[in-house]
Amino acid sequence: xxxxxxxxxxxxxxxxxILTVITASTPLLLAASGELVVxxxxxxxxxxxxxxxxxxxxxxxxxxxxDSTIVGAFTGVVxxxxxxxxxxxxxxxxxxxxxxxxxxxTILGTGLSGLIGAGxxxxxxxxxxxxxxxxxxxxxxxGRILFGQDAFVYFSFALIIGIWLFLYRTxxxxxxxxxxxxxxxxxxxxxxxxxxxMLAVLFGGGCxxxxxxxxxxxxxxxxxxxxxxxxxxxxxxxxxxxxxxxxRLVAGAYLFGAVTFLxxxxxxxxxxxxxxxMSSLPYLATVVVLxxxxxxxxAAGSAAPASLxxxxxxxx
Amino acid sequence: xxxxxxxRAERSATIAIASPLIAIALTLxxxxxxxxxxxxxxxxxxxxxxxxxxxxxYSLGExxxxxxxxxxxxxxxxxxxxxxxxxxxxxxxxxxxxVCGSWLAVRTNGTEAGYWVLPGMLCLGALGGALYAMIxxxxxxxxxxxxxxxxxxxxxxxxxxxxxxxxxxxRDPHGLNFPTTAPFDPVxxxxxxxxxxxxxxxxxxxxxxxMLVAVMLGRTIMGFEIRLAGAAPRAARFSGFxxxxxxxxxxAVSGALAGLAGIIEVxxxxxxxxxxxxxxxxxxxIIVAFLGRxxxxxILIAGLFLALTFIGGENAEIAIKVPLDLTKVFQxxxxxxxxxxxxxxxxxxxxxxxxSKAVAAxx
Numbered sequence: 001x002x003x004x005x006x007x008x009x010x011x012x013x014x015x016x017x018i019l020t021v022i023t024a025s026t027p028l029l030l031a032a033s034g035e036l037v038v039x040x041x042x043x044x045x046x047x048x049x050x051x052x053x054x055x056x057x058x059x060x061x062x063x064x065x066x067d068s069t070i071v072g073a074f075t076g077v078v079x080x081x082x083x084x085x086x087x088x089x090x091x092x093x094x095x096x097x098x099x100x101x102x103x104x105x106t107i108l109g110t111g112l113s114g115l116i117g118a119g120x121x122x123x124x125x126x127x128x129x130x131x132x133x134x135x136x137x138x139x140x141x142x143g144r145i146l147f148g149q150d151a152f153v154y155f156s157f158a159l160i161i162g163i164w165l166f167l168y169r170t171x172x173x174x175x176x177x178x179x180x181x182x183x184x185x186x187x188x189x190x191x192x193x194x195x196x197x198m199l200a201v202l203f204g205g206g207c208x209x210x211x212x213x214x215x216x217x218x219x220x221x222x223x224x225x226x227x228x229x230x231x232x233x234x235x236x237x238x239x240x241x242x243x244x245x246x247x248r249l250v251a252g253a254y255l256f257g258a259v260t261f262l263x264x265x266x267x268x269x270x271x272x273x274x275x276x277x278m279s280s281l282p283y284l285a286t287v288v289v290l291x292x293x294x295x296x297x298x299a300a301g302s303a304a305p306a307s308l309x310x311x312x313x314x315x316x
Numbered sequence: 317x318x319x320x321x322x323x324r325a326e327r328s329a330t331i332a333i334a335s336p337l338i339a340i341a342l343t344l345x346x347x348x349x350x351x352x353x354x355x356x357x358x359x360x361x362x363x364x365x366x367x368x369x370x371x372x373x374y375s376l377g378e379x380x381x382x383x384x385x386x387x388x389x390x391x392x393x394x395x396x397x398x399x400x401x402x403x404x405x406x407x408x409x410x411x412x413x414x415v416c417g418s419w420l421a422v423r424t425n426g427t428e429a430g431y432w433v434l435p436g437m438l439c440l441g442a443l444g445g446a447l448y449a450m451i452x453x454x455x456x457x458x459x460x461x462x463x464x465x466x467x468x469x470x471x472x473x474x475x476x477x478x479x480x481x482x483x484x485x486x487r488d489p490h491g492l493n494f495p496t497t498a499p500f501d502p503v504x505x506x507x508x509x510x511x512x513x514x515x516x517x518x519x520x521x522x523x524x525x526x527m528l529v530a531v532m533l534g535r536t537i538m539g540f541e542i543r544l545a546g547a548a549p550r551a552a553r554f555s556g557f558x559x560x561x562x563x564x565x566x567x568a569v570s571g572a573l574a575g576l577a578g579i580i581e582v583x584x585x586x587x588x589x590x591x592x593x594x595x596x597x598x599x600x601x602i603i604v605a606f607l608g609r610x611x612x613x614x615i616l617i618a619g620l621f622l623a624l625t626f627i628g629g630e631n632a633e634i635a636i637k638v639p640l641d642l643t644k645v646f647q648x649x650x651x652x653x654x655x656x657x658x659x660x661x662x663x664x665x666x667x668x669x670x671x672s673k674a675v676a677a678x679x
Contacts, residue, residue, distance in 0.1 A: 046464065050648075090652060093319050094659040099402055099464065101655055103602055108648025114641030225641075230472055237465045276480035283472040287455070290466055295459040313321050313663070 017261060018145050022153055023219060025257025027052075027211040029156045031235035032242070032249055033163055034207025039239055040167060041200035042180035042307035046102025047087055049232030050109025051080040051205050052212035057113035059213025060120055060223040069128045073152075073213050080209015081202050083109055088201040092194050095311045106232070114225045121223060128152065128218040152214045157250075159207070164246040176200065180305035183312040193312055208232065230283065237286045241293050243303040252289075259285050321663040328661050335657035336607055336618070342657075343650045350645070356636055364635050365628035375631075377513035379623045381585050384522045385410070385577040385594075387619035389601035391529045392570030394610040398533075399545040401566050405452060405467030406574040407598025408474035409445040413575020414582040415478050416444025418589040421504035422486050422497050433503045437579055445575015446568045448474065453567035457560040463567075471598070479591050486589065496590040506584035518580035523616075525573060530612040542566065574598060595626065596644075603651045606658075622647065 031048050038045050058079035063072025087105050090096040128150040131137065136147040167173040179186045179196050187193045211231070216223040234256060242248035263278040347365070348358035369375040389406045396403045417437035424433050452467040479495075488498040506516045533539035544552045545562055553559070577597070582589055604622050608615030629643030 086652065090656055090659075093321075094656050094665075095321055095663060096655040096659050100602075100606060100651070103404060103599075104648055104651035104655065107599060107603070107644060107651065111641045111644025111646070111648055115639055115645060118639050118641070230469075233465065233468050237469070240462060240465065274480050274484065276476040276483075280473045280476040283469040286469045287451075287461075287466050287473075290461040291455050291459045294455075294461040313323070 015144060017265075020261045020264075021254060021257040022145070022149060023257075024260040025253045026153050026156050027214045027219070027231055028235050028238060028256055029160065029211075029250060029253035030152070030214060031208045031211035031232060032238040032253060033156070033160050033246070034204035034211075035235060035239050036242070036244060036246065036249055037163060037167075037176070037207075038200050038204035039308055040180045040244060040305055041176050041197045042183055042305050042310065042312070043091065043197050043201055044098045044102065044309035045084065045087055045105070045201060045204055046099060046236065047083065047105025047109065047232075048204075048208045048235050049228055049230065050106035051083045051208035052109075052215075052228045052232045052235075053113040053226065054083050054109045054116075055080040055209030055212025056215045056227055057117035057120075057212075057223060059209070060123075060125070060216035061116060063125050063213075063217055064120055064123055067125075069126075069151075069217055072125075072217050073210060076209045076213025076217075077206045078209065080207070080212065081205040084201050084205020084208070087205070088198045091311070092198055092201070095313050097311070098309050110226065117223050117225055121225065124222050125217070127221040150218050152210075152218050155210075160246050160250055167246065177305070180307055183307045183310070187312070187314055193314065197312075208235075211235070234282060234286055237290055240304075241289050243293070244305065245303075256282060256285065320666045320668050321659075322666060324662060324664055331657070331661045332609070335661060336609065336614070336654060339607070339650060339653035339657045340621070342653045343646065346649050346653075347646055350642070351638070354638060356638060361632065361636055361638070364632045366624060368631055368635075369624055369627040374513060375627055377510065377515040378627050379620060380519050381514050381516070382623035382626045383619040384516075384519045384584075385581050385597045386601050386604050386622055387616055388522045388525055388577040388580075389570075389574045389598055390604035390608065390615045390619060391525055391612055392573030393601055394605045394608070394612070394615060395529070395533070395542055396566040396570050397546075397605055398610050399542045399562055399566055400549070401563055402464045403449065403452070403467050403567055403570050404464055404602060405449070405470050405598070406570065406601055407594060407596065408467070408471035409449050409571040409574035410578035410581075410594055410598045411471075411474040411478050412448040413441040413445035413578030414589060414593055415474075415481060415578075416575065417441030417579030418486070418497060418500075418582055421500045421583065422589075424504065425498050425501055429501070429503060431503055433501070434506065434583065437504060437583055438576060441579025442572040442576040445578060446572035448575070449567040449571020450564070453564050457563050463563070475591075478589070478593075482589050482591055488588075494590075497588050499588045500583060504583060505587060506580055514585050516580075516584040518577075518584045521576070521580065522619075525576075526612045526616050533612065538565065574601075600626075600647060603647050603654075606651060607654050609658075 031052055035045065035048055055076035059072045059076030062075025063069055066072070083105060087101055090101045091098045130150045131147055133147050137144060167177060175186070175191050176196055179191060179193050183193045212228060215227050238249060238252045238256065241252040259282050263281045266273065266278055344362060348362060351358040351361040369379060389410060393403060393406055417440045420433060420437045420440055448470065451470060452463045455461040455466050456463040482497060483495045486497045488496055491498065506518050509515045509517060509519070533542065541552065541557050541562060545557065545559065582593055586593055600622055604615055604618045607621070608618035625643055625646055629640055632638050633640050
């Protein structure tokens with residue numbers, strides 16, 4: 001038992017551990033970043049899983065056909081945004097219940113991605129190259145961690161910093177938060193509530209599509225139907241976990257990435273823990289974290305945007 | 317051009333009845349386009365999907381078999397959704413119900429146990445589903461955790477619990493290493509209604525559930541409370557109804573029904589526990605609930621229709637070589653159209669051009 005603990009600690013403090021955690025966390029961070037903006041605008045899009053898997057299927061298809069990761073990533077973004085456009089039309093245009101529409105998006109995305117991806121199962125592509133700077137990347141320990149990642153990883157950090165700047169340092173970000181907290185007042189002040197929400201939803205869709213595309217382009221060099229495996233739902237939970245704040249979102253995404261890695265590596269140690277226990281760990285962690293975070297918030301009131309998930313129909 | 321919603325003075329009764337039909341019609345048109353894109357003749361393809369299963373008795377029986385779990389789960393879920401409570405983890409409650417009921421079947425396998433086994437299994441299944449549903453319900457009322465996310469996460473966990481059991485302790489030692497339990501004894505099996513088909517007594521149970529829930533919803537205080545909580549949450553609060561109790565109640569009932577559906581499925585058409593006992597019944601049931609307008613009778617009809625798509629999809633895969641995923645696409649599109657058409661019950665849609673908008677602004 002003691003040996004096992006020593007082994008687990010050895011794993012946690014290895015460079016490999018950090019590298020794997022980064023890879024496991026990036027799709028969560030990308031998808032959750034987009035959803036954070038969507039929810040800050042007051043829209044609850046539960047369809048991340050569907051947009052992600054569409055991003056994965058279309059992203060792989062794009063990369064396979066064009067032989068280019070950039071084209072693949074771009075196709076993924078477009079696919080995710082296209083899916084979210086359907087959601088936006090229903091929830092914003094027709095004032096449909098957001099929970100139900102989000103579920104429909106996930107069901108549709110799962111089916112459609114299977115249809116699109118069917119032709120590509122078994123195909124392989126060249127995985128996204130990782131940065132290699134002469135000297136810097138070869139530095140011991142920090143070299144590979146800081147200067148040896150693929151473009152998705154760097155982009156995910158640029159994205160969340162950009163979102164932070166946008167939300168807290170720009171006028172439009174302030175308006176977006178106002179729309180999410182009180183759409184009636186924002187409308188009365190003359191802000192185009194539905195237009196802002198639509199742009200936010202499209203942005204969120206693009207991020208989810210990119211997160212999905214990351215999986216077959218950088219995580220594994222092939223496409224498997226259903227390869228998102230609930231990551232979209234975990235991303236949703238992360239936004240709650242982060243109390244709708246960008247900084248905490250990064251921490252949350254990396255925490256969950258670490259849990260995913262633990263699941264893979266503990267299996268290799270042969271401790272006699274059934275693999276199913278380890279596989280259910282990220283989901284179990286999500287439930288526990290949601291309970292803890294909701295509990296500690298308790299009396300202080302929810303940190304959620306006040307108009308989150310509430311249908312808005314402007315009166316003229 | 318701009319799309320504008322106008323609230324109707326009152327709900328349109330005509331559209332309330334017509335909306336599911338419009339939605340189905342629109343879905344069929346979309347599917348025809350999709351078939352054409354896939355290079356199939358749309359008319360033949362739609363015929364294979366929706367008409368052929370209705371023409372032979374065996375397929376008709378299969379539709380009833382597939383509709384049984386869908387209707388049972390959807391009726392329970394509709395209670396939650398009417399009250400604006402979001403249990404979307406019915407799939408997990410279905411699996412756990414199947415596991416709990418199967419425990420008794422596995423324990424009594426090959427023994428002289430009598431006719432009490434099946435009733436015992438059904439009770440355990442319902443109880444297991446209800447208890448599993450209590451996890452998100454309690455997390456919500458006690459800690460305020462979002463029930464959508466917790467109930468969904470528990471689906472994955474339920475799957476791994478079942479997977480562990482059938483690959484580990486419950487695996488049939490004579491099963492050639494397949495991850496299944498031993499076939500259930502006859503006393504642990506739901507009786508077949510018509511010889512030569514797979515139609516089983518569980519279908520009758522589903523019909524009974526539909527009737528009971530219809531009575532409960534329309535004729536009892538609890539039913540009134542559920543409807544009130546959805547239609548006028550503030551009024552419900554002022555009249556002293558406890559929303560926490562409502563969450564616990566609706567989760568317990570929907571969990572129990574999903575669990576019951578799970579054990580009936582395993583003890584009926586399948587006959588043993590194995591890792592893939594559900595083609596996503598718990599999720600399809602969400603569509604059934606909405607297509608049926610959250611009304612028990614409507615759900616019965618919607619359940620039969622969705623079951624038709626499952627059978628039609630299986631037929632189409634063999635007959636015209638279209639991927640099975642098409643069924644999911646179809647279901648997703650259907651739910652979109654249903655939701656969109658429902659919006660027309662409450663709102664009138666106006667397309668406003670740039671000029672008339674200016675006029676409207678002056679009025």
